Every structure is written in structure tokens, then in C-alpha cells.
Amino acid sequence: MIICKTKQALQKVLQLQNNPISIGFVPTMGALHNGHLALIDASKKAGNYTVSSIFVNPTQFNNKEDFDKYPISIEADINLLIQHQCDVLFLPTVAEMYPDGPKIPHHYPLNYLEQILEGEYRPGHFQGVCYIVEQLLKLVTPTHLYMGSKDYQQCMVIQFLLQYNQQLSNIQLHIEPTVREANGLAMSSRNRRLSTENFNKAATLFQTLVFIKQNIGQYSLDALINMAKTKLIEGGFEKIDYISIADAHTLKPIEQFNPQQPAIVLAAAFLQNVRLIDNLPLN
Incomplete structure (x- = not known):
């Protein structure tokens, strides 16, 4: 090289x-x-x-x-x-x-x-x-x-x-495609700043996105986002910048989920003062 x-x-x-x-x-x-x-x-x-x-x-x-x-x-x-x-x-x-x-x-x-x-x-x-x-x-x-x-x-x-x-x-x-750790956490250079305990806690971010994908048709989008925020806080995250369910082409928030419309959930939150981001396609 x-x-x-x-x-x-x-x-x-x-x-x-x-x-x-x-x-x-x-x-x-x-x-x-x-x-x-x-x-x-x-x-x-x-x-x-x-x-x-x-x-x-x-x-x-x-x-x-x-x-x-x-x-x-x-x-x-x-x-x-x-x-x-x-x-x-x-x-x-x-x-x-x-x-x-x-x-x-x-x-x-x-x-x-x-x-x-x-x-x-x-x-x-x-x-x-x-x-x-x-x-x-x-x-x-x-x-x-x-x-x-x-x-x-x-x-x-x-x-x-x-x-x-x-x-x-x-x-x-x-x-x-996003490459993930064994616990589901998206690989990021910033992960190195996490302690071992918080590295394990950080998996909650991906788990929360999976929760949204699994329940996208069961609740209103606002209710689903609020439940997701609660999961992150209970999982040890100190601050949430956003959780957004959006159109996959424009990133504009959607008001109602349509399985025929490409959608994605995106999130950014802080753990141990380290800002982590992730996303997951919903269909």
C-alpha cells in the first residue's frame, strides 16, 4: 500500500x-x-x-x-x-x-x-x-x-x-449495509469511547428500532415513538435527540404508515456522553 x-x-x-x-x-x-x-x-x-x-x-x-x-x-x-x-x-x-x-x-x-x-x-x-x-x-x-x-x-x-x-x-x-457488533450495535468509531458496561447498554438503541419495526402497525406513530423513547431512557441513555419515522426517500416524517411506501426509522441518542446514531428500514 x-x-x-x-x-x-x-x-x-x-x-x-x-x-x-x-x-x-x-x-x-x-x-x-x-x-x-x-x-x-x-x-x-x-x-x-x-x-x-x-x-x-x-x-x-x-x-x-x-x-x-x-x-x-x-x-x-x-x-x-x-x-x-x-x-x-x-x-x-x-x-x-x-x-x-x-x-x-x-x-x-x-x-x-x-x-x-x-x-x-x-x-x-x-x-x-x-x-x-x-x-x-x-x-x-x-x-x-x-x-x-x-x-x-x-x-x-x-x-x-x-x-x-x-x-x-x-x-x-x-x-x-450497516455492519453491526454481535449485540446489534451499529459499528462506529465512537463506540471506542464507551465503557464495557455502556457498550452492552448501547445495544438498546438497535433493539428499540427493531421494536418499532415489529410494532409499526399496532400503534399510532406518536405512541410508538414515545414508547421507544421510554425504552431508551430505561436502557440507560441520558438524552435523545430524535427518533423519527420518515419517508425513506425524503426523510420527511410520515403521519401514517403505509406498507407500500418506503419508510425508515432513524434515531440519535447519548450514552456516556457519546452520541450514537442508527437507522432501520421498515419495509
Whole structure:
């Protein structure tokens, strides 16, 4: 695996490959787990020359404490990428990606998509995501982009970005299934911040989503959401940002469940001051 720390080095390495070449790209913030590695594996299985990036992007954190506490494990990450036959790792500094300081020079017209759920509770988050992903895609110029469905709303934002920027419109987005721990908890780098006891408690989040799916036709949606919130609090969660039963295509809340209408339940809640998110399709 080749490690590039500058934009110039990355572009030089990519230019040396046989052209045309199919490139698969997996952007990450490091602290890699099996969810990330499944994306690498999917790209390799498709026969792509596979590039990954590790960059903890400061502009997508609306909470400085969360940014400061984000887990870093570069050496272990590099070893995992080598084991999974990643071809290139792009490992830039903040100064490399933001030579004029960490700021976003323009606004992306995400509209409703950044006013709900993650957008509502993490203002500015998706602007930072769009900017850094756009810069990375311009550098890597991939044929295929791989992301995980745990970050469902983020995948929708990136799909918008690919349509918004004509330069990126030929990139194919592949959304891979959420990879889970044995107890059902969605794999996340933030899970490392949980104690063993709270790691076990965190499984309540997925169990609550399953409860909603199993009972979606038995109660009103408001009653079901209230029961789900009670389950989370009783399970040890300290704070709930949202539980939303929404249209799977727009993320707008639905008023009544229709088995013929694609729907999804999404949730975000805090345990041990760690913010966890998850989602589950309902049909």
C-alpha cells in the first residue's frame, strides 16, 4: 500500500496507474472498524484500484469537544488497510486540506436536508461534510464511491453533492449495509469511547428500532415513538435527540404508515456522553 500525505503525491501516484482505470474510493476519519473494512472489501471485490483516506475533518464538528475526543489509531488503521489490500491511503494534515485555515468558502444549497435530524442537531455539519468530500473526490477522481448506510442522511447529502457538482456526476455511489457488533450495535468509531458496561447498554438503541419495526402497525406513530423513547431512557441513555419515522426517500416524517411506501426509522441518542446514531428500514 502506498501512503500519500500531500495532494501532489496522491495525484502523482494516481497518474502513474494504467489509464483508463476504475478507482474505488472509501473516505474515512480513521479509527477503522469492520464497517470501514467492508467498504474496502466491496471495492476490491469489484476489481477497483482502491483508495482510502483518513482525515478527521474539523469543519464537520459543531462540537469542539467531540472533535478533540475523536479516537485516533493511525498505525492500527494502516495495518488493517494493508491486510485488506487497499492500494493507496491518503493521509493529509489539516493544513494540507485547509491551507487558509479550516473554513468553508461557499454554501451548499442542501435546504430541507440539513434542517432535519442530523442537520437540525448538528448545525453546519453537512456543509463541512460536503466541502471535504468534494475536495477529496476532485483529488481522487474515483469511478466508484463507497459509504455505509449507518450514516443514512449523510449518504443522501453525498448523493445530492454528486448531482450538484457536474464535475462529480459520473461517480457511482455504492451504499453498503450497516455492519453491526454481535449485540446489534451499529459499528462506529465512537463506540471506542464507551465503557464495557455502556457498550452492552448501547445495544438498546438497535433493539428499540427493531421494536418499532415489529410494532409499526399496532400503534399510532406518536405512541410508538414515545414508547421507544421510554425504552431508551430505561436502557440507560441520558438524552435523545430524535427518533423519527420518515419517508425513506425524503426523510420527511410520515403521519401514517403505509406498507407500500418506503419508510425508515432513524434515531440519535447519548450514552456516556457519546452520541450514537442508527437507522432501520421498515419495509
